[in-house]
Amino acid sequence: MAKRGQTGGMPKGSPAKPTSADAASHKRNQPRLLREYKTKAEREAVIQRWIIIGTALLVGISLVILLAAVLVDQLVVPGQAAAVVNGDTITIGEFQSRVRFERALINNQLNQAVVTAQSLGMSTDELTNFLGSQPPYSTWLNEIQVPDQLGNRILNEIIEDRLIRQQAAALGVTVTDAEVQTKINEFFDYDPNAALTTPTPTVAPSETPTPFVSPTPSNTPTATATPELTATATFTPFPSATPTTTPDATQRAESFTSLRDEFYGYLRSQAGLSDDDIYAFFESLTLRDALRDHITADQTRTASFVNVRQIVVESQDRAQEVITALEQGESFAQLAQTVSIDASSTQGGELGWQQLSNFDTLPGEAFTDAITNAEVGAVVGPIQSTAGFHVAQLRAREDRDLTEEEYEAARDAAFERYLEDLRASNQANIQTFDAWLDNVPENPRFVLSIS
Secondary structure, eight states: OOOTTOOOSSOOOOOOOOOHHHHHHHHHTSOHHHHHOOOHHHHHHHHHHHHHHHHHHHHHHHHHHHHHHHHIIIIIGGGSEEEEETTEEEEHHHHHHHHHHHHHHHHHHHHHHHHHHHHTTOOHHHHHHHHHHSTTHHHHHHHHHSHHHHHHHHHHHHHHHHHHHHHHHHHTOOOOHHHHHHHHHHHTTOOTTOSOOOOOSOOOOTTSOOOOOOSSOOOOOOOOOOOOOBOOOOOOOSOOSOOSSOOOHHHHHHHHHHHHHHHHHHHHHHHOOOHHHHHHHHHHHHHHHHHHHHHTTTOOSEEEEEEEEEEEESSHHHHHHHHHHHHTTOOHHHHHHHHOOSGGGGGTTEEEEEEGGGGGTTTTHHHHHHHHTOOTTOEEEEEEETTEEEEEEEEEEEEEEOOHHHHHHHHHHHHHHHHHHHHHHHGGGEEEOGGGGGOOOOOSOOOOBOO
């Protein structure tokens, strides 16, 4: 009997054939190094591929961000509101177009001033001092070098234009294409109906005065940065010299067309404006004039003129002392020469005959009201203004017929008061937004040229 555990005499069976599961298990148990080994070139190729993929991803993301920024700048921002006037939106795009237009005009006006000043023999140093100290040039220099300052003015002008447009619609005031064309002709100093014309050195927008350039620099202090003068050529849309022969009608028309086309081309290329943008600017000026003519149609052609003298001092107490001295018989002229801080002191305080409304601006409406209500010979004051405290005496008053120039100036002043009242009455329905602050154009670039 065989012992337990003893093998029998039968031959041993052959080992079981490995299954696919056993093969897989065996493969997993093989050393990883043997299975994943790569040459140095293969490893560098993998690294290079990942670098290329990563770079491509970064470039793609950057392009997407750049494209998004461009779309926002070109499509989203221009449609944002800079202001709303009685429910009518002024867009950033409209604001930017107007700023670029104004920068182009300022650039041209400053360079025209340079041409005129140099023709009068002004040196570079004198010219720099003049432009930096004499309004309106000093104001233009400030505005074109400080974008927010120019942007603030332009936004307020557009708001005023929108109020004018709304008021004109309410009153039935309109303008025709022919009237807009007349405004364009005036801008270029062109009168197709004139028998003879003499081109002028420079033309400025009708609402912005451009004084004659004096060869003597002004001594008025200013904080304006000194402009750099360069020899870079600048577009000149208006004739800078008087022709030696008188042009006939055809020549004048051709000259006007050439100047206009050149100027429009400059605005298109340098300011990015379309012909519609340019036309809209002149249409706004024309509508403004039309409303002004409608509002001031009944403006009287006579006005009150007064002969006034004054003494200006620093404080109300000092003004009261002057009044007391006058009441005690002191000479007005001698007191003016002794204590007045106004430039008129050298003439004994005499301001001479002036239209009463001239005082509305300086010293101000309080001064005008005091003189209006005063009896001839009476001393009035103290009247406070930005210059100090005024003691004034009305010496004479009379009504006079206005010259054509005085009449037009009176109409302008009346219209300005009308616009001030119009804005004040609509102020509750005017909203401005800070979006314009980050979107004030700085082109066309400012270049002041010298020859």
